[in-house]
Amino acid sequence: MSETNIFNQYMNKTNTIVKNKKILQSTYVPENLPHRDDKIGEIAEILSPALSNDKPSNILIIGKTGTGKTAVVNFVGNELKKICEMNKDVSQCAFIYVNCEVVDTPYGILYNICNQIITDPAKKIPFTGWSIEKILSEMTKIVEEENKIFIIVLDEIDRSIQKNGDDIFYYLTSVNDVTKNSKISIVGITNNSKFTELLDTKIRSRLSEEKIIFPPYNVEQLKDILYDRAKEAFIEGMINDDVIPYCAALSAQEMGDARKALDLLRMSADLAERNGDSKVTVAHVKLARSKIEVDATTEIVKTLTDQSKVVLFSIILNKEKGMEFQKTGDVYTTYKIVCENIDMSVLTQRRVGGLISELDMLGIIHARVKSFGKAGRTKEIELIIPKETIQMVTGDELFVNYLNHKSRKQTTLI
DNA sequence: TGTCCACTGGAAGGGAGGGCTT
DNA sequence: AAGCCCTCCCTTCCAGTGGACA
Numbered sequence: 001m002s003e004t005n006i007f008n009q010y011m012n013k014t015n016t017i018v019k020n021k022k023i024l025q026s027t028y029v030p031e032n033l034p035h036r037d038d039k040i041g042e043i044a045e046i047l048s049p050a051l052s053n054d055k056p057s058n059i060l061i062i063g064k065t066g067t068g069k070t071a072v073v074n075f076v077g078n079e080l081k082k083i084c085e086m087n088k089d090v091s092q093c094a095f096i097y098v099n100c101e102v103v104d105t106p107y108g109i110l111y112n113i114c115n116q117i118i119t120d121p122a123k124k125i126p127f128t129g130w131s132i133e134k135i136l137s138e139m140t141k142i143v144e145e146e147n148k149i150f151i152i153v154l155d156e157i158d159r160s161i162q163k164n165g166d167d168i169f170y171y172l173t174s175v176n177d178v179t180k181n182s183k184i185s186i187v188g189i190t191n192n193s194k195f196t197e198l199l200d201t202k203i204r205s206r207l208s209e210e211k212i213i214f215p216p217y218n219v220e221q222l223k224d225i226l227y228d229r230a231k232e233a234f235i236e237g238m239i240n241d242d243v244i245p246y247c248a249a250l251s252a253q254e255m256g257d258a259r260k261a262l263d264l265l266r267m268s269a270d271l272a273e274r275n276g277d278s279k280v281t282v283a284h285v286k287l288a289r290s291k292i293e294v295d296a297t298t299e300i301v302k303t304l305t306d307q308s309k310v311v312l313f314s315i316i317l318n319k320e321k322g323m324e325f326q327k328t329g330d331v332y333t334t335y336k337i338v339c340e341n342i343d344m345s346v347l348t349q350r351r352v353g354g355l356i357s358e359l360d361m362l363g364i365i366h367a368r369v370k371s372f373g374k375a376g377r378t379k380e381i382e383l384i385i386p387k388e389t390i391q392m393v394t395g396d397e398l399f400v401n402y403l404n405h406k407s408r409k410q411t412t413l414i
Numbered sequence: 415t416g417t418c419c420a421c422t423g424g425a426a427g428g429g430a431g432g433g434c435t436t
Numbered sequence: 437a438a439g440c441c442c443t444c445c446c447t448t449c450c451a452g453t454g455g456a457c458a
Contacts, residue, residue: 107442129434131441305445328421348447353422369422373456376420 015235017273017280023233024266026066026259029074030232034224036068039214043076046210047185050149051083053091055176055183058207062193063214066257069189072214073097073153080151093149100160106168109160110135113152117142132171140175147181157188158195166203173206216256222248225258226265234269239280243268246282250289264288297389300362306398307347311355313399314338315365316390319383327378328353341402356381 015021022028033040047056063069077095084092098112107128114125114135125135143150152172154160160168175184188207196204217225226244244265251261267288272280304312314334318326332349339346347355356379360367364385371377383390394403 105443126434128432128442129440131434134434134441307445347445349421350423350448351446354446357423369453371454371456372420373454374417374419375456376418377454378419378421 015273016278017235017238018233018269019235020233021266021269023229024262024269026262029071029078030229032228033068033071033075034228035217035221036072039068039072039212040076042212043072043187044079047076047080047151050080050093050151050185051090053149055149056151056185057209058186059188059210059212060196060208061187061189061212061214062195063191064216064255064257065191066251066255066259066261067214067216068258069191069214070155073155073187073189077151077153091149092147093151094146095151095153097153097155099155100158101156104160104163106132106160106164106171107135109154109168110139110171114139114142117146117150136171136175140178143175143182143184144179150182150184151187152184153187153189155189156191158190158192161195161199166199169199169203169207173203217252217258218256219245219248219252222251222256222258222261226261229262230265234280238278239269240282242282243280243285246285250285260292263292267292294386294388297364297385298392300364301385301389301393306344307351308355308359309393309396309398310338310342310344311335311352312359312364313393313396315359315381315383316393324382326381328356328381329378331356331381338399338402341405342398353379 018024023030043059043061046059049056061069061073074097077097080093080095084090094117096113096116098109098116100109103109103112107130110132111125111127117139118124125138130138154168169186172184172186186207196208199207223244226248230239230244247261247264247268250264251257254260264285268280268284271287271291272284275284277284301309301312311331314331315326317334317338318330323330328349332352335352336346338344356365356367359365360381364383366382366384367379369377370380393399
């Protein structure tokens with residue numbers, strides 16, 4: 001049995017191109033963050049009062065995806081932890097990181113923060129069941145007992161605000177009103193520059209006591225970042241000279257996103273290795289680029305709920321019928337037919353409109369509101385996913401019966 | 415200038431599901 | 437077991453909207 005294990009062939013495979021893949025991950029925090037020294041200094045300066053037990057100002061960090069916001073904040077956080085561990089004379093502080101894209105409910109955020117503070121497993125907070133008031137009073141208690149400055153980083157903070165409003169700030173800042181020994185400072189990270197408009201004016205001024213803007217990287221800066229990582233990650237000489245400039249140029253076009261540049265480099269190396277090639281070349285980068293695009297949308301489509309899939313399927317059907325631009329009403333008409341055929345409950349047009357907006361936000365479709373005069377005002381919808389993803393949707397088991405039914409009736413398949 | 419269309423999008427609330435407390 | 441809480445998904449209601457048209 002063990003002789004035929006499917007993984008046997010990979011067991012003794014040595015890396016031929018990359019010696020340390022971890023370094024090419026965008027989540028990896030390197031020792032050195034090129035072109036962000038000024039931002040590191042700025043944040044460190046603002047947070048430094050924590051070392052003398054004073055509450056630092058709250059910070060709001062704004063910048064596009066892949067501009068190093070999270071990496072810089074975590075870097076500063078790690079440094080802060082190190083100095084607290086090494087130097088028992090300084091006031092102790094805690095650095096807590098929560099990604100609001102992963103946990104986006106007020107309860108989830110508070111639960112996450114508390115359980116990072118609580119060390120005793122028996123005292124951990126249950127992931128559901130408590131009221132917000134209860135979790136908040138528990139949090140106030142443990143924060144006060146710890147006698148520290150707490151720096152709480154809320155990454156992708158706009159996600160939570162869009163969904164739940166700014167309650168979470170009331171909760172967190174209210175802790176400071178009660179505690180005497182400990183205080184909480186909030187570091188909010190967002191890639192939405194208009195995010196503060198969503199906030200109550202009082203909260204807005206409180207949260208953005210200090211505002212730091214992260215500009216996108218230019219080609220030269222992206223090159224430096226990639227060279228820096230490649231030096232550590234790759235076996236010497238395994239990457240063509242033109243690969244990094246090419247990756248940097250592509251990513252600079254896409255808003256100076258370092259995360260994308262690293263993904264591109266990593267994927268290119270993966271493809272070269274899997275292909276058994278001796279070196280990474282520009283051809284691998286080109287291939288990696290299209291693969292990343294397909295993978296990203298495929299991943300999103302996979303996680304859609306059944307109802308969203310039906311809405312997307314209806315848009316695909318309409319497009320196959322020749323409707324390049326379709327209206328909400330067109331989608332809803334097709335949607336109802338599909339639902340009836342696959343025995344799924346039909347949602348209201350209001351809800352389907354909401355699902356269409358969600359698909360737009362996920363980048364699967366383009367939906368813009370347009371007025372057609374007497375013909376009304378509605379969304380104009382355009383499908384923008386690659387062919388491979390469309391095939392994945394139409395191949396979903398949810399629609400097998402629908403397509404079989406259609407073919408029996410000898411109408412166009414899709 | 416007012417009317418009309420086909421929605422949009424906000425607000426409020428219902429109900430199911432998961433889990434805690436008493 | 438009953439009561440409570442939070443989240444998610446959904447419905448219902450309704451004011452608002454942009455632009456063609458009379």
